[in-house]
Amino acid sequence: MADPLLRVRDLRTYFYTENGVARSVDGVSFEIGAGETVGLVGESGCGKSVTALSLLRLVRPPGRIESTSEILFDGQDLAKLSEKEMRKIRGARMAMVFQEPMTALNPVFTVGDQIAEVVRVHHGGSKKEAWARAVQMLETVGIPAPEQRATEYPHQLSGGMRQRVVIAMALVMNPALVIADEPTTALDVTIQAQILELMRELQQRLGTSILLITHDLGVVAETASRVIVMYGGEIVEEAPVDELFKNAHHPYTEGLLNAMPQVGHERERLATIPGSVPPPTAWPKACRFHDRCPYAWDRCATEHPPLYQIGPGHSSRCHLAEEPERRADKHEPFVVMAGAEGRP
Amino acid sequence: MSNAPLLAPSSPLLSVRDLTKHFPIKKGLLGKTAGAVRAVDGVSFDVMPGETLGLVGESGCGKSTTGRMILRLIEPTAGTVEFDGIDLVSLDSRAMRRLRRKIQVIFQDPFSSLNPRMTVGAIVREGLTIHKIAEGAAADARVRQLLDEVGLRPEYVSRYPHEFSGGQRQRIGIARALALRPKVIVCDEPVSALDVSIQAQVINLLEDLQNEFDLTYLFIAHDLSVVRHISDRVAVMYLGKVMELADRNSLYEAPQHPYTHALLSAVPTPDPAKEQARERILLRGDVPSPLNPPPACVFHTRCWKAQDICRVVEPPLLQVSPTHQVACHFPEERKLV
Amino acid sequence: MSSIGPSSRSIVGRLLAHRSARWALAVIALLVVAAIAGPWFTAHAGHEQLDIVKLKNTPPSWRYPFGTDQYSRDLLTRVLLGARISLAVATLAVLLSTTLGTAYGLISGYAGGAVDAAMMRVLDGFLSIPRVLLLIAILTLWNPVPLSGLILLLGATGWFGVSRIVRAQTLATRHLEYVESARALGAGTGRILLRHVLPNIVTPVIVTATLAVGNVIALEAGLSYLGVGAREPTPSWGSIFFDGVEFFAGNWWVVFFPGVAIVATVLAFNVLGDALRDVLDPRQLHRSAPVTPGTQPRENG
Numbered sequence: 015m016a017d018p019l020l021r022v023r024d025l026r027t028y029f030y031t032e033n034g035v036a037r038s039v040d041g042v043s044f045e046i047g048a049g050e051t052v053g054l055v056g057e058s059g060c061g062k063s064v065t066a067l068s069l070l071r072l073v074r075p076p077g078r079i080e081s082t083s084e085i086l087f088d089g090q091d092l093a094k095l096s097e098k099e100m101r102k103i104r105g106a107r108m109a110m111v112f113q114e115p116m117t118a119l120n121p122v123f124t125v126g127d128q129i130a131e132v133v134r135v136h137h138g139g140s141k142k143e144a145w146a147r148a149v150q151m152l153e154t155v156g157i158p159a160p161e162q163r164a165t166e167y168p169h170q171l172s173g174g175m176r177q178r179v180v181i182a183m184a185l186v187m188n189p190a191l192v193i194a195d196e197p198t199t200a201l202d203v204t205i206q207a208q209i210l211e212l213m214r215e216l217q218q219r220l221g222t223s224i225l226l227i228t229h230d231l232g233v234v235a236e237t238a239s240r241v242i243v244m245y246g247g248e249i250v251e252e253a254p255v256d257e258l259f260k261n262a263h264h265p266y267t268e269g270l271l272n273a274m275p276q277v278g279h280e281r282e283r284l285a286t287i288p289g290s291v292p293p294p295t296a297w298p299k300a301c302r303f304h305d306r307c308p309y310a311w312d313r314c315a316t317e318h319p320p321l322y323q324i325g326p327g328h329s330s331r332c333h334l335a336e337e338p339e340r341r342a343d344k345h346e347p348f349v350v351m352a353g354a355e356g357r358p
Numbered sequence: 359m360s361n362a363p364l365l366a367p368s369s370p371l372l373s374v375r376d377l378t379k380h381f382p383i384k385k386g387l388l389g390k391t392a393g394a395v396r397a398v399d400g401v402s403f404d405v406m407p408g409e410t411l412g413l414v415g416e417s418g419c420g421k422s423t424t425g426r427m428i429l430r431l432i433e434p435t436a437g438t439v440e441f442d443g444i445d446l447v448s449l450d451s452r453a454m455r456r457l458r459r460k461i462q463v464i465f466q467d468p469f470s471s472l473n474p475r476m477t478v479g480a481i482v483r484e485g486l487t488i489h490k491i492a493e494g495a496a497a498d499a500r501v502r503q504l505l506d507e508v509g510l511r512p513e514y515v516s517r518y519p520h521e522f523s524g525g526q527r528q529r530i531g532i533a534r535a536l537a538l539r540p541k542v543i544v545c546d547e548p549v550s551a552l553d554v555s556i557q558a559q560v561i562n563l564l565e566d567l568q569n570e571f572d573l574t575y576l577f578i579a580h581d582l583s584v585v586r587h588i589s590d591r592v593a594v595m596y597l598g599k600v601m602e603l604a605d606r607n608s609l610y611e612a613p614q615h616p617y618t619h620a621l622l623s624a625v626p627t628p629d630p631a632k633e634q635a636r637e638r639i640l641l642r643g644d645v646p647s648p649l650n651p652p653p654a655c656v657f658h659t660r661c662w663k664a665q666d667i668c669r670v671v672e673p674p675l676l677q678v679s680p681t682h683q684v685a686c687h688f689p690e691e692r693k694l695v
Numbered sequence: 696m697s698s699i700g701p702s703s704r705s706i707v708g709r710l711l712a713h714r715s716a717r718w719a720l721a722v723i724a725l726l727v728v729a730a731i732a733g734p735w736f737t738a739h740a741g742h743e744q745l746d747i748v749k750l751k752n753t754p755p756s757w758r759y760p761f762g763t764d765q766y767s768r769d770l771l772t773r774v775l776l777g778a779r780i781s782l783a784v785a786t787l788a789v790l791l792s793t794t795l796g797t798a799y800g801l802i803s804g805y806a807g808g809a810v811d812a813a814m815m816r817v818l819d820g821f822l823s824i825p826r827v828l829l830l831i832a833i834l835t836l837w838n839p840v841p842l843s844g845l846i847l848l849l850g851a852t853g854w855f856g857v858s859r860i861v862r863a864q865t866l867a868t869r870h871l872e873y874v875e876s877a878r879a880l881g882a883g884t885g886r887i888l889l890r891h892v893l894p895n896i897v898t899p900v901i902v903t904a905t906l907a908v909g910n911v912i913a914l915e916a917g918l919s920y921l922g923v924g925a926r927e928p929t930p931s932w933g934s935i936f937f938d939g940v941e942f943f944a945g946n947w948w949v950v951f952f953p954g955v956a957i958v959a960t961v962l963a964f965n966v967l968g969d970a971l972r973d974v975l976d977p978r979q980l981h982r983s984a985p986v987t988p989g990t991q992p993r994e995n996g
Contacts, residue, residue: 057553172644173417202416202580204641207624211640229553232626235633256630273558274628275587280606283562284587287555290523431875458881471872475894484890485880534876 018045019190019223020069023084025093027061027068029294030076036294038064038077040247046191051217051224053238053255055231055270059291061247062227066193069225070110071100088190106136109184113196115176119168125152125179126164129186136187151182156212174205178212185216191223198233210237231270235259240327243267246302247294249321253328263330265307289349301333305348309340315348370404370440371574372428372542377401377437379423383649395648397423399598400437402675405542410568410575412589412606414582414621418645420598421578425544428576429463430454441542459489462535466547468527472519478505478530479515485537504533507570509563525556532563542574549584561588582625586610591681594618597648597656600675604682614678614689617657623694637694655687663688709974716970722963726956730782733775752946762948764939773930774952780931781960784846785911791850793857793904800861801888805869815862822855827914834923845925849911857903864896898975902968909964916957932957 023043029036039061046052056062067073069085071092085092088107092100104110112118120128129148130141137144145164152160155178168176177197184192194213198206214237217224226238234241234255241258243251243266251264262268272285289306292298298305304314313333322335334340378401380394398420405411413421426432428439430446439446441461449457465471472481482501486492492500502512508529519527528548535543545564549557565588567573579585585592586606593603594617602615613619623639641660646652652659658668667687675685710716755762761770803814833848834840840848868874869892877891912932918924919933920940932953939949 057555174644202645203582203624204416204620205644207626207638207640210626211638230626231554231628235628235630236626259628259630270554271628273555275558275561275583277583277586277610280587281565283565284558286558286562288559290525290556291553426875429879431878455881455883458879461879463876463879465872465876467872471876473873473877473891473895476890484877484882488881488886531876534880538880 017089018047019050019087020046020225021084021086022069023086025065025068025083025085026080027064027073027083028078028080030078031295033293034295037247037297038294039068040297042244042247042249044242044249044252046223046225048190049217049221049223050240051226051238053234053241054225054227054244055229055234055241056244057229057270057291059294060244061294062244063195065244066110066195066225066227069193070104070108071095071097072104072110102136105132105184105189106187107189108191108193109187109189111177111180111184111192111194111197113199115173115180115200116168118180119176121168124165124167125171129164129179129183132183132186147186148182151186152179154185154216155179155182156208157182173201174208177201177205177209181209181212181216185220185222188220189222191225193225193227195227196229197226199228199230206233213237231259231274243270246292246297248302248331250303250331251329252321253325257325257328261325261328263324263328263334264303264332265309265334266303267330269306269308288347301331308344308347309334310348311340311343313337368406371407371442372405372576373438373440374404374424374428375402375438375440377424377427377439378435379420379427379432380435393649396598396651397648398427398434399651401595401598401600402437403593403600403603405574405576407541407574408568408572409590410577410588412585412592413576413578413595414580414585414592415595416580416621416645418597418648419595420648421595422546424595425463425546425576425578429458429461429544431463456489459485459538460540461542461544462538462540463544463546464528464531464535464548466550468524468531468551471531472527474519477516477518478510478522481519481530482515482533482537485534489538491538500537501533504537505530507536507567508533509559523556524552525559528552528560529563532560532567536567536571539571540573542576544576544578546578547580548577550579550581557584564588582622594621597645597651599656600683600685601657602682602684602686603675604679604684608679608682612691612693614682614684614691615657615686616661616663616688616690619692619694620660655685663690706974710970713970713974715966716974719963719966719970722959723967726778726782726960726963729775730778733778752949754946755948761952762946764935764949765946770935770949770952773935774932774956777930777932777935777953778956778960780842780925781912781915781933781957784842784849784915784925784931785908787846788849788853788911789904789907791846792853792907793900794854795850796854796857797861797893797900799854800858800863801865801892803858804862804865805884805888805892807866807869811862818855818858826852827917830914830918831921831923834918838923840923840925842925845915849915853907853911857900857907860899860903861896864899865892868892868895898972901975902972905964905968905971909961909968912957912964913961 022045025039025042026037027039029038042065054062054065064073068079069092071079073079079093083093092103119125126145126148129151130144133139133144133147134141149160149164152164157163157175157178163171168179171179198209201209210233213224216222226234228234238255241253241255242249243264245266251258251262251267258267259271262271266287269285269287273287275284287306300316300318301307301310301314304310307314317333319331319333321329321331323329324335377398379398380396382391383393383395384391401420401424403411413424415421423432427434434447437447441457444457446454446457479501482504483497486497486500501515505512505514510526510529510533519530522530548564549560552560561584564575568575577585577588589606591603591605592609594601594609594615596617602609602613602618609618610622613622620639620641623637627633627636643660646659654670654672655668658664661668665687673685673687675683678684678689710720751763752765753759753763759769759771761774764770799814803811829852830848837844874887874891877887915924915931916933916936919931920937922937924933925931935953936950936957939946939953
């Protein structure tokens with residue numbers, strides 16, 4: 015395979031807080047090829063959003079991207095760029111779509127102005143050209159009567175329309191990579207369907223790569239071709255989408271999939287993952303999931319598992335890769351044995 | 359006729375008829391009424407003792423307002439809410455306060471639903487104090503027992519809400535609701551703000567408590583798969599009206615209203631194989647403003663089956679089978695997966 | 696549970712960790728101690744004329760650290776007594792105005808609708824009257840005014856701002872889910888206001904009240920300066936200042952010391968008010984756990 019569009023190596027983003035060092039992203043490596051959609055999933059506190067902000071170098075103090083980190087994008091290491099050089103990349107070659115379209119837009123400017131502004135910052139040119147490009151972009155994202163809508167303020171638009179505007183803003187410079195952080199979480203399900211359809215369609219047309227960050231495995235199944243699962247600031251599993259849903263290997267992935275209500279099992283008890291995500295200042299030693307894992311054995315509490323290669327394009331950070339027979343020994347996780355919450 | 363409830367073997371515990379809420383829009387210094395947001399517009403349904411009725415719909419469909427009217431946190435513009443044969447809407451405030459023991463609520467936001475200045479113990483105990491159920495050591499013991507029932511450690515009584523995670527806070531809210539041993543609990547998006555694995559814990563807890571204490575739930579949510587999991591019957595709302603009401607299996611396996619079709623088809627399934635086969639119905643545009651809803655059938659502006667009659671005559675909620683009601687001129691069974 | 700960070704320390708602890716608050720608290724503590732205990736330790740009574748011939752207008756010295764005034768009274772004693780009057784008047788007046796304003800704002804905000812609209816129009820009416828002019832007018836008619844009268848007047852004209860703040864906060868709080876939960880539990884209006892609304896809106900009230908103390912001290916001084924405030928022989932800082940101002944040219948100390956006392960006190964209360972705003976910020980106090988990555992509590996104990 016040729017050089018991927020994005021190659022992240024050993025990304026570490028630490029927050030130096032009063033309560034200690036929060037290792038929110040702790041040694042994450044992955045690649046995104048041109049035109050590929052990769053899903054990044056996990057629960058809140060697993061480090062997925064900090065990963066996204068790190069790629070764009072939008073982490074604020076007390077957060078810091080550690081010097082070991084490499085973010086190779088378009089042949090340059092973003093981790094080493096100056097803020098000024100980074101500004102040329104943001105919004106132009108790499109753009110972001112945020113979760114909350116209302117706060118991602120400035121309420122005192124028209125949406126047309128805001129998109130045109132991006133064009134003028136990166137491209138220069140006349141106001142008129144930039145405006146024309148903005149209108150054209152609004153049309154591309156399926157906003158009816160774009161000339162008129164461009165002159166409206168964010169509060170005059172519905173949630174779905176606003177998210178289309180945010181997408182238009184992200185795509186206006188024709189970026190190579192769009193990072194979408196929970197782009198449909200704030201939207202209703204029928205509007206979500208419209209937006210996901212739009213993203214799929216635009217990607218096919220423009221060839222943009224997408225890193226889709228979400229907690230919703232359904233959205234991932236619908237959109238991504240490859241999935242990365244994060245837990246405790248690390249990647250715990252990575253696989254092509256079909257493979258992941260068919261043969262999830264890591265107990266955390268398995269837990270996530272089983273915790274979702276399933277058709278045909280109504281009113282039955284849902285499988286749960288007991289306990290909750292630990293704070294990033296205090297990841298458990300060795301395997302970070304071992305205290306909540308139904309398969310954990312002594313090795314898991316002493317030896318940090320590497321990402322084992324378990325199939326083509328499929329890797330998992332679990333010792334079960336070496337001792338698969340342990341899967342038969344399902345038991346109560348350590349948190350439950352230690353007497354924590356969650357009725358049995 | 360149009361508002362007839364489903365025939366049921368026993369008598370309903372909660373019976374809602376033509377419930378309506380129009381929020382007036384005031385303008386000017388003198389507060390002249392300039393129009394009204396028709397948040398809920400003639401909603402009728404029954405909830406049987408011990409069952410869970412799911413109420414689904416997208417934001418702005420009026421499902422939360424309906425829940426709040428049943429609790430009389432919002433005064434209805436019209437309609438009745440009968441609980442155990444008593445019309446709550448006509449009760450004076452003292453009588454209503456006494457009856458509140460029987461109908462409790464669990465809210466969505468685990469951060470704004472607990473008073474940040476009160477300890478967990480004080481929060482759970484408050485209902486006991488208000489209704490003079492227990493005092494002193496007896497109340498202490500009861501609070502500890504309640505915390506244990508929702509899977510929290512009794513030692514937590516003296517802690518403050520901000521010391522807890524979202525899932526734990528939701529358990530505290532459940533303990534508060536449970537303290538009065540209510541008959542009905544209105545669950546307003548109780549798991550929407552939680553992560554998947556925590557969500558599963560809370561759903562399990564709600565089901566356990568229902569079995570243990572014979573609770574009746576009105577479960578309001580936008581997440582169709584969660585509602586499917588927990589509900590016995592489901593009502594689908596759109597723009598302040600009930601579009602379809604049926605037992606869970608009929609609603610999900612053989613929905614008849616085009617809006618329900620669209621809604622169900624929009625839910626992404628966490629299974630790429632099924633995902634390919636899934637039929638998708640993409641609705642055009644957005645939900646119209648409840649300030650000025652479309653005439654007759656409120657869904658006709660986005661409906662691919664709409665005919666002239668849909669723009670003129672409002673379809674009543676009609677019985678199509680003993681357990682299935684639909685408000686559509688052209689209902690049609692449709693399998694989506 | 697994870698350890699609880701410094702953000703959840705007690706308010707006093709957090710205030711002491713705040714640098715400018717420490718300074719302001721020290722000044723205020725010193726003033727209060729001086730006001731309570733000071734006059735007992737000075738040799739003279741505030742109105743005692745030591746020696747109208749020899750000790751008139753003497754500059755500061757070891758014996759009379761602040762000097763004496765034109766009636767040969769010891770200025771240190773008078774400033775210390777003045778602290779009693781000024782602090783007591785300001786504190787009690789603010790207590791009164793804050794109570795009034797909070798009650799008015801709570802009722803208006805929680806009632807909502809027509810009641811709220813009517814109460815706010817009344818408030819607008821009050822707010823349109825300039826406070827200083829109103830006070831001068833009343834005090835000119837009610838002259839000399841007893842201290843209790845002064846406190847009453849300052850309190851009764853000072854609550855409009857507080858009630859606005861309280862009303863706005865109440866409006867924002869009354870639809871929060873914990874307030875609705877309390878209603879659903881069957882709690883009455885009084886209980887909801889006192890246990891659920893008030894404790895959660897008290898922060899801006901405390902901040903405003905603290906700032907108001909400084910403000911009222913300055914106001915009272917101004918009124919005394921105009922000759923309509925607290926009168927002889929009870930010295931407030933304003934009236935000491937007023938007494939000295941006509942002899943200001945030669946005798947700087949008669950104006951300097953009361954002036955410094957006024958400025959230092961007003962400044963200290965303003966700084967303390969700002970510091971309280973930082974320290975009591977509910978986002979710092981109560982949202983600390985979920986927001987900062989470091990303090991997420993754990994499910995297991």
